[in-house]
């Protein structure tokens with residue numbers, strides 16, 4: 649069986665394009681607010697490199713990409729998730 653070509657998305661930090669499966673997806677869900685790797689709506693992607701997910705400007709970049717204010721509780725979830733990649 650032929651494999652489907654991967655969906656490519658750009659990391660908002662390093663601006664490199666990756667297979668979507670290798671990126672963290674942050675979505676502004678219409679009902680549920682900012683979600684990590686789930687939800688429907690405007691999305692931004694961050695690659696799983698330490699340089700990017702520990703980017704000091706990440707919050708600003710995310711807020712700009714999602715056109716939304718991101719609260720601290722999201723970053724608690726985010727930090728728990730990225731702890732898996734260290």
Ligand SMILES: [Zn+2]
Pocket residue numbers: 659660661662663664694695696697700
């Ligand atoms: Zn990156």
